Amino acid sequence: MNGKIKALMIALALGLPAGASHAAEAASAMPAWIKDHVEVGTRITYFILQDDHRDFHGGNRFWGSINDLDVKQQYLPIKLFVAYKFNPYFGVELTMEQLAVETWSRPPNPLDGTTGTDGTINLMGPLASVFARYPNATRFTPYAGLGLGYFFASFDYEAVWHHPADFRSYDPTFYQDFKLDDSLAWLLYAGLAANLNERWSLDFQVRYMKLDVDGVTLTSRGGSPYYENGEFSFPLSNTSFGLGLRYSF
16 A cells, blocks of 8 residues: 555544544533523423303303303423523523413303303413522422513304304394403412433422403494404413423533
């Protein structure tokens, strides 16, 4: 083998480990403001409404014939969050939350004998909070926080309620809908992070949220544009239980 080629091959062979080492160091390096400060994760949240039932015949229904509010629980881990720790004890967190609540009339409406849902209240938006933690010698880190949330609100109506003339002997030109206002919420929470290793941890959280969703009923007859026909407020304050997985950079 040519001496120059052999020398070049030996040089390349000796250089490869050094190059791989430098690549590994580059991959593991990250800005100081990220390392040991930034966390990301996702949660499953189970909601319990504080006020979910009214006596239908007691005259204290939520609105119209609605006397029950049922949470449509979501069991997929899609509640993403990101946290930033200023130091081991204090930080801020941003969470994307969503909540769906069905509106029901139970027992059968004495006005027309029907039992059913008018539709579903859908809420989605960010929760911003500050938190304090108590790091210690164990693998468990307790924490607590408080914050605010902003929810974008919409209503998915049921066809039997939106145009009851299709199913009942009502005015065939009658339609109705709900227009919901976007809503502010405030929240308090406490939790426990259980370390699985240096970077990964399980997250257990209990949270109270104060939340009311206001809106108006929209009605239309004879093909006219919708007009407002009564204001209401649904009390959706809740306690939730969260289970999540967290990664610390």
